[in-house]
Amino acid sequence: MTTDLPGRSPESAPSLLRSGARVFVAGHRGLVGSAVVRSLAAEGYEVLTRDRDRLDLRDGVRTGEFLRAVRPDAVVLAAARVGGIMANSTYPVQFIEDNLRIQLSVIAGAHAAGVQRLLFLGSSCIYPRLAPQPIPESALLTGALEPTNEPYALAKIAGIVQIRSYRRQYGASYISAMPTNLYGPGDNFDPETSHVLPALIRRFHEARVTGAPQVTLWGSGSPRREFLHVDDLAAACLLLLERYDGEEPVNVGCGSDLPIRELASLVRDVTGFRGSVGWDTSKPDGTPRKLLDVSRLTALGFTPRITLRDGIARTYAWWLEQHAERT
Known part of the structure; x- marks a missing residue:
């Protein structure tokens, strides 16, 4: 059986993902997946990916075939249908069904292919609306x-339970x-x-460009x-793959x-908008x-390095570059 490590120091925890391992990142073109790819590659891991037009992760048969063919040492499940309040309210069927299909395909396919290590990425929205703070x-x-x-x-809660079930029934070294x-x-x-944050960046940028008063x-x-x-987050994912093997999910923040x-005021300043809100x-x-x-993650030695203001500025600069390339 595997053991839970949150109380151990990073120095005493065993490495669960060996150097140079082959890691399949599901959802490698998304916000999370692309960052995980960068982090893994920088640390010398061999990263495996597959574009959506070649593999629909909602298709359990094809996903299982792919995983059996490439046989990665580990899988990072970062693929998901995501969006804000408007998107969730408009497309509830797609948000539950697409995510359930992706999770079932990848997790079950990984197990059938003999994948030893898997990290499932959920979301903080799994917690009750009125949960104690911090959660x-x-x-x-x-x-x-x-x-x-x-x-x-x-859908994400179902993924956590699926991971827990594979651990209990098969002893799989899968984590959330x-x-x-x-x-x-x-x-x-x-x-x-x-x-909310990218939406604010775009709204304030466009208001500045058009000269909107508010x-x-x-x-x-x-x-x-x-x-x-x-x-x-990507740095935390790598840390968890290397050092954590517990049944309980780990908060990352x-x-x-x-x-x-206050966030709006910060984005307003970074984008240079001078009107009212x-x-x-x-x-x-x-x-x-x-x-x-985040005490469980902190106990493993994780500390975020990028401040919110600096991160917003970097993100705004990146979006401006992408926006300029499309125009």
């Missing part, structure tokens, strides 16, 4: 979910990590499907959110949060607060 991993399934992203959250709100290079800036944002601005740069109103309180706020208890 410990033990809060899972102790209360009602936030209605605006319930289908996505339920629950990241907080992420941002960075590779983020989605689409007005209809983006999360930007009106959804909700009251009072909910508090935690944000982690995706490169810090920075350990601090701020009101959306209004709030449409007829729109939903979502979960009041969502700060993760």
Whole structure:
């Protein structure tokens, strides 16, 4: 049987992913997957990928065939259908069904192919809407979910239970990590499907370019959110693959949060918008607060390196470069 390591120091924990191992990253073109690829490659791991037009991860048969053919040493399951409140509210069927299919295909396919190590990436939205703050991993399934992203959250909870089941029934060295709100290079800036931070960057940038006097944002601005740069998440993923083998999921965050109103002010400054900010309180706020208890990850030696202001500036610069290439 495998053992849980959160109480051990990084020096005493055994390495669970050997140097130079072959790692398949599912979802390598997304925000998380692309960062994980960069981190693994920088540390000397052999990274395996497959484009979506060649492999639909919702197809369990083809996914299983692929994994049996390449036989990676480990899998990072970063593929998912993701989006903000608007996208979740508009496409609830796709958010639950696509994510369930991806998870079933990749996790079951990895086991059938004899993959020894797998990291499943969930989301902090798995926790109850009114969970204690900061949210410990033990809060899972102790209360009602936030209605605006319930289908996505339920799919991710199913993934955690699937990982736990493979550990209990087969002794598989599979683990789960629950990241907080992420941002960075590779983020989605689409007005209809983006999360809050890239949406704010785009809104304030376009308002500055057009000379708009005001930007009106959804909700009251009072909910508090935690944000982690995706490169810090990738570093945490590598640490977990190398040093953690517990049944319980591990929260991944920075350990601090701020009101959306303050986040908007920060993005406003970074983008150079000088107009006013209004709030449409007829729109939903979502979960009041969502700060993760990251003590389990901290005990393994993780400390984020990228400050929020610096991370927003880097992300804005990246988006401007991408935007310029398309115009």
